[in-house]
Every structure is written in C-alpha cells, then in structure tokens.
Amino acid sequence: MKTSVVFFFLCTLSIFAQKSELSGKVVDADQNFPLEYATISVIDAETKETVNGGVTNIQGEFNFKVPKGLYNLKVEYISFETKMFENIDLTSNKNMGTIKLGFEAADLDEVVVTAETTTVDVRLDKKIYNIGKDLTTSGASITDALENVPSVTVDVEGEISLRGNENVRILINGKPSAIAGFGSTDVLQQLPADAIDRVEVITSPSARYDAEGTAGILNIILKRDKTLGFNGSVKASVGTPLNQGLSVNANARTDKFNIFTNLGYTKRKPDGNAYFENEFLSSTSAFDKVIEERDYRRNRKSFNANIGSTYFINDTTQVTLSYFTRFGDDEDRTFNETTRFISSSLDSRTLRTEEEFEDENSHQIALNFEKKYSRDGHKLTADVQFSIDNEETDNFIQENQYFPNSENIADEKLIENSDEKDFLVQADYVLPMGEAQFEAGFRGSYKNDKTDYVLFQKDMNNDYAIDESVSNIFDYDRNITAVYSQYGNKFGDFSFLLGLRFEHTQLKGETTPYGDISDIEDLVGEDVELNFDKKFKGFSQQLTLLMSYLKTKM
Missing domain, CATH: 2.60.40.10 (Immunoglobulins)
Incomplete structure (x- = not known):
C-alpha cells in the first residue's frame, strides 16, 4: 500500500x-x-x-x-x-x-474589454507612471489625472507642485511647450486625461536636461493615435461655482498621413474668501491684533487650439508639423478689509481694493523628425520649435481708511506688457545595448523676454502720473547651448547611470528707465548698474546608482 x-x-x-x-x-x-x-x-x-x-x-x-x-x-x-x-x-x-x-480595416464583430490600472516603473533617473483607464481618469482633464500621481499636487487654481514645491518644470513629450503654458497651466485643464500615455517624475534630472526647476521635472508624454480612419471625442463639463468647459479632439489617419486637432474653451469663476486673525505678543508690532477679511471675485476665459500633421516617410521614419495657439482673458478683484487693535481697542480700519485685468496670447510652431531602427528603442529624434507669448496686465490698487477718519492712503495704476520669444533646437540619439543603453544629444534654447513696467500714481490734481523712479523697460536674453552623453548599465541587482554634459550659458539684461538715471542714483544714494552680460561654461558630471529591487510595478 x-x-x-x-x-x-x-x-x-x-x-x-x-x-x-x-x-x-x-x-x-x-x-x-x-x-x-x-x-x-x-x-x-x-x-x-x-x-x-x-x-x-x-x-x-x-x-x-x-x-x-x-x-x-x-x-x-x-x-x-x-x-x-x-x-x-x-x-x-x-x-x-x-x-x-497590422491594422484591421474591417468592422469589429466584438470588443474584448481589459482593465487598465495606473502602474509605476522606477528607473535610475525617474519614476514613470503609466496612466490607466479607470473611474478616476475617465472624462477628467490632464490636471485631474496628475492629482493621482504620487508626490504631485494640484491646487484649486490649477497650479502644479512637486513634493510641496511649486518651482517645478513641466515638459510635453520631453520639450518645453506652449501646451504646458508660459507661466500658466490653464491649457492642461482643457485637455482630456486619456490623451496622456505616461507621466515621468524626474526628481534627479540626468545630463539630458537643463538645470531648471528646483523641485524637479514633470514630463507629460501624450499618446499618438495609431487607429486608421477618422476618430475623435467631444467633452463638455459644467460645475459650480461657474466652471464650464468644452474640448474637441479629432484624428484622421491614412497609411501615409495622420492629421490631428485639439480645441478647448473654458469659462470659470472661482470666487472665494479668506479670514486671518493675527495676535502679536511682542513689542515689535505697533498693534496687538490685526484681522483681515478678504473677498475674491474672479472671471477667467480661455481658448486653445492645436493642429498638426504627421507624414510617414516609411515604416520607421516620420515627420510631424504642428501649430498651437492660446488666448486668455482674466479678471481678478480682491477686497481686503483690515481691522487693527491696540490693547483690545479698535485703532483703525481700512479697505484695500485690487483689480487685475490680464490678456494673454501664445503661439507655437514645432517640427519633429523621428527615425526608428530595427532594434527596439534604437532611435534618432530632432526637434525645431519657435514660440511667442504676449501678456498684457492692468492693475488698479486703491486703499482707503474709513476709521477713525476717512483718508485715501494709496491710489495706483500698474501696466505691464511682456513679450516672450523662445527658439529651441534639439537632437537626441538613443542606442540600447542589451541591458545597457547609450544616449547622446544636442540642445540649444534661446529666449528673449521684454517687459514694459509702468507705475502711475495720483498727483495733487487727482490725475495719474508716471512714477519714473520705478518705471522701466527690461530686455532679457537667456541663451543655453549644451551637448550631453550618458551611459547606463545593469549588473545583477546593481544599476548605474553615468552622465557628462557641457553647457554654455549667456544671461544678458538691459534696463531702460523712464526717468533720468541720475535721479534714480540720487534716490538710492549710490551708483546703479542697469545692464549686465554674464557668460558661463563648463562640464557637469552625474553618477546615479540604483539597486534593482527598487524597480516595482503597482
């Protein structure tokens, strides 16, 4: 048995x-x-x-x-x-x-539905979050999807921060883009979340990237639609307080061409209020208690359009030409009532009113070339991109005291016009070698920002007059030319990434005051240097190490 x-x-x-x-x-x-x-x-x-x-x-x-x-x-x-x-x-x-x-031209008889969840892949220099399709991203915008990425936060105004730091650089497909906004991320609230393929969180940028953004880099990789024929989507949203949006995404694909467009319009009124009560226990303050009550009135409208086409030269080579434009119109009003106390007795009460009207328009044209080789991941890419951003801001500031007596404390008008031009040329070569990978590239980023800043104050005749001591025109150039190379490899549980970058940077500024320079020098009591032209060049090295057991998928 x-x-x-x-x-x-x-x-x-x-x-x-x-x-x-x-x-x-x-x-x-x-x-x-x-x-x-x-x-x-x-x-x-x-x-x-x-x-x-x-x-x-x-x-x-x-x-x-x-x-x-x-x-x-x-x-x-x-x-x-x-x-x-x-x-x-x-x-x-x-x-x-x-x-x-190959693509299936015939109609589908059935559809197999598989669940997609967000996964994370830890690499040497970044974490890659592959955005899945679930209830948290369905019908949402890009900023909504970013809220689900660990260490990334988005506030009610749509401002993005990384690990609590708002000084984060946002790239689209590895490049600065007007889609990510020039100082504004409103466009990301209009593009659908399902346009994202993945998000790369780069907290320790490698030699490939410029030294910008102290918090790190968010690289948003958008999907490329590969479906033959015509397809598209329309998304409309309504919320309260007033939050209306409409976006249209369309794509037409043939064997040789792919034509795409994205249109978006939003209108929002994110009003709000705040209350602050501060008590001062030391004698350094003139008051024992200060109470501030603020009321925010906001009205924001924007429209954006992105249109482009990809030409497939052959199975491995393609060229993409695209144009992006955005128009924004913002109106912000803030009412700040301040009450001051001395020894629990009411000392004074003032009301400060700030009004800001901002008009912005952005334009960008981009040309991309991509060549793929037989080995998976072996490719050469080249990009040329030119962007223009114009922003005009009118500010009106008025502060009046109405206790213990009526008095006008401040009455100012500030007009600021900013014109920004960016030219980018970039080429990257990636060569996988088994577990190892070699990269090399060139990057030229050339930026000019001209700001006209004019401050008006009311004179004795109750007319606005230019304050020539602070009004000026500032012309700023930032030119960066860089080449880089990096090599990464894996030996068992041990991985490393070694990078070398040479960079030449020019920072040039020229200030033209509205008033006489001698009057400004008399006001500050010393000589004033208004212009500068500084150049920096040198090599930077980076070595990143990682044990492979940190590489996980969620």
Missing part, C-alpha cells in the same frame, strides 16, 4: 514537471511599437479549449508554461488584425519571435 502511494506520488510529480515554455513579443507592424495588453490565448489543438493565456507586458512580451503537447496560439489586439498559429509542437520550449499585427 505504501509502495503504491509513493509510486503514484512520483508519477504525479513527473506529469506536472513535463511543461514547456511558450514566449514571444507582439508589435505594431506599421511602426514597430510594442503592443501592451495584447490578448494571448494558448488553445489545445485537439479539444479547442483554452489552457493558458493572458496579456502582454509594457514591452509587448508574453511568456507562458503549458503541459507538453500540440497547441494553437491566438494573438488579438483591439482595432488590429487577429493572428492564429496552428499546430505548434511544444515538446520543448518555443519562442515565437516577434509577431507583427
């Missing part, structure tokens, strides 16, 4: 051990992109029953173990053709190699 049991147990182990491994990779036949979440089914050739299966990973790869035998393999991906491989002999391990799927 014992012998039979042992014999049966050994036979069972032998049967379970007789398994073969079936593996492969699924890619888009048109551009050789890996197809993540492609459905793989391993079917018994005799019974036609599915014995194993699942979906491909982010690299488009699959790997299954099945008992030795004869099987059929079915590969499916929505809007792509289905491929069936019959009578595969799995008496030993079998690698199907690279399976290429």
Whole structure:
C-alpha cells in the first residue's frame, strides 16, 4: 500500500514537471511599437479549449508554461488584425519571435474589454507612471489625472507642485511647450486625461536636461493615435461655482498621413474668501491684533487650439508639423478689509481694493523628425520649435481708511506688457545595448523676454502720473547651448547611470528707465548698474546608482 502511494506520488510529480515554455513579443507592424495588453490565448489543438493565456507586458512580451503537447496560439489586439498559429509542437520550449499585427480595416464583430490600472516603473533617473483607464481618469482633464500621481499636487487654481514645491518644470513629450503654458497651466485643464500615455517624475534630472526647476521635472508624454480612419471625442463639463468647459479632439489617419486637432474653451469663476486673525505678543508690532477679511471675485476665459500633421516617410521614419495657439482673458478683484487693535481697542480700519485685468496670447510652431531602427528603442529624434507669448496686465490698487477718519492712503495704476520669444533646437540619439543603453544629444534654447513696467500714481490734481523712479523697460536674453552623453548599465541587482554634459550659458539684461538715471542714483544714494552680460561654461558630471529591487510595478 505504501509502495503504491509513493509510486503514484512520483508519477504525479513527473506529469506536472513535463511543461514547456511558450514566449514571444507582439508589435505594431506599421511602426514597430510594442503592443501592451495584447490578448494571448494558448488553445489545445485537439479539444479547442483554452489552457493558458493572458496579456502582454509594457514591452509587448508574453511568456507562458503549458503541459507538453500540440497547441494553437491566438494573438488579438483591439482595432488590429487577429493572428492564429496552428499546430505548434511544444515538446520543448518555443519562442515565437516577434509577431507583427497590422491594422484591421474591417468592422469589429466584438470588443474584448481589459482593465487598465495606473502602474509605476522606477528607473535610475525617474519614476514613470503609466496612466490607466479607470473611474478616476475617465472624462477628467490632464490636471485631474496628475492629482493621482504620487508626490504631485494640484491646487484649486490649477497650479502644479512637486513634493510641496511649486518651482517645478513641466515638459510635453520631453520639450518645453506652449501646451504646458508660459507661466500658466490653464491649457492642461482643457485637455482630456486619456490623451496622456505616461507621466515621468524626474526628481534627479540626468545630463539630458537643463538645470531648471528646483523641485524637479514633470514630463507629460501624450499618446499618438495609431487607429486608421477618422476618430475623435467631444467633452463638455459644467460645475459650480461657474466652471464650464468644452474640448474637441479629432484624428484622421491614412497609411501615409495622420492629421490631428485639439480645441478647448473654458469659462470659470472661482470666487472665494479668506479670514486671518493675527495676535502679536511682542513689542515689535505697533498693534496687538490685526484681522483681515478678504473677498475674491474672479472671471477667467480661455481658448486653445492645436493642429498638426504627421507624414510617414516609411515604416520607421516620420515627420510631424504642428501649430498651437492660446488666448486668455482674466479678471481678478480682491477686497481686503483690515481691522487693527491696540490693547483690545479698535485703532483703525481700512479697505484695500485690487483689480487685475490680464490678456494673454501664445503661439507655437514645432517640427519633429523621428527615425526608428530595427532594434527596439534604437532611435534618432530632432526637434525645431519657435514660440511667442504676449501678456498684457492692468492693475488698479486703491486703499482707503474709513476709521477713525476717512483718508485715501494709496491710489495706483500698474501696466505691464511682456513679450516672450523662445527658439529651441534639439537632437537626441538613443542606442540600447542589451541591458545597457547609450544616449547622446544636442540642445540649444534661446529666449528673449521684454517687459514694459509702468507705475502711475495720483498727483495733487487727482490725475495719474508716471512714477519714473520705478518705471522701466527690461530686455532679457537667456541663451543655453549644451551637448550631453550618458551611459547606463545593469549588473545583477546593481544599476548605474553615468552622465557628462557641457553647457554654455549667456544671461544678458538691459534696463531702460523712464526717468533720468541720475535721479534714480540720487534716490538710492549710490551708483546703479542697469545692464549686465554674464557668460558661463563648463562640464557637469552625474553618477546615479540604483539597486534593482527598487524597480516595482503597482
């Protein structure tokens, strides 16, 4: 009896051990992109029953173990053709190699729905969050999706901060873009969240990036629609306080061309109020208690449009030309009532009114070239981009005391016009070498910002007059030319990234005062240097280390 049991147990182990491994990779036949979440089914050739299966990973790869035998393999991906491989002999391990799927022109008879969740991939110099499709992003905007990214916060005004620091640099597809806004992120509230492919949080920028943003870099990678024919979406939103929005996204794709457009309009009135009560226990303050009550009235409207086209020279080479424009019209009013006390007795009460009217328009034209090679990830990209941003701001400030007596304390008008021009030329080369990867590139960023700042104050005749002591025109240039190279590799559980960057930077400023320079010098009591031209150049090195067990997926 014992012998039979042992014999049966050994036979069972032998049967379970007789398994073969079936593996492969699924890619888009048109551009050789890996197809993540492609459905793989391993079917018994005799019974036609599915014995194993699942979906491909982010690299488009699959790997299954099945008992030795004869099987059929079915590969499916929505809007792509289905491929069936019959009578595969799995008496030993079998690698199907690279399976290429072409677009399916015929109508779909059925749709296979698979759940997509946000995943995170930890790399040497960044964390990559692949935005999934769930209830938190469905129908939401890009800023809504960013709220779900760890360490990233978005306030009620749409301002983005990283780890509590608002000095964060925002890139679109690895480049500064008018889509991310020149000092404003309103456009990100109009683009749908499902336009995002992934978000890269870069807290320790490598040699590839300029030294900007003390908090780090947020690189938002937008999706490229690969579906043949015409497709699009319309999104409308209504909220209270008044928050209306309309966005239209359309895409038309043929074998050689892809034409896309994004249109967005928003109108918001994010009114609010605040209350501050400060008590001073030391004698350094003239008051014992100060109470401030603020009332905010805001009215903001904006329109943006992005249109472009991609020409596919061949299966591995493409050129994209795009144009982006944005118009914004903001009106902000703040009423600040301040009450001051001395020894619990009312000392004074004032009302300060601030009104700000801002008109902004941005324009950007961009040309992108991309060449992919046979090896996955081996590519050359080049970009040329020119942007113009004009912003005109009118501020009116008035402060009146109405207790213990009526008195006008301040009555000012500030007009500020800013014209910003940015020219960018960039080229990047990436060469994977097994576990290792080599990168090299060039980047030229040339910016001119001209600001006309004029302060008016009411004179004795109750007329506005220019305050020439502070009114000026400031012309600023920032020119950065850089080349970089970096190499990363992995040895077992240990990874490293070594980078080298040479950068030449010119900072040039010229100030033209409205008044006489000698009058300004007499006012401050010393000589004033209004212009500067500084140049910096040098190498910077970076070494980043990481243990591979930190690389996780959620």
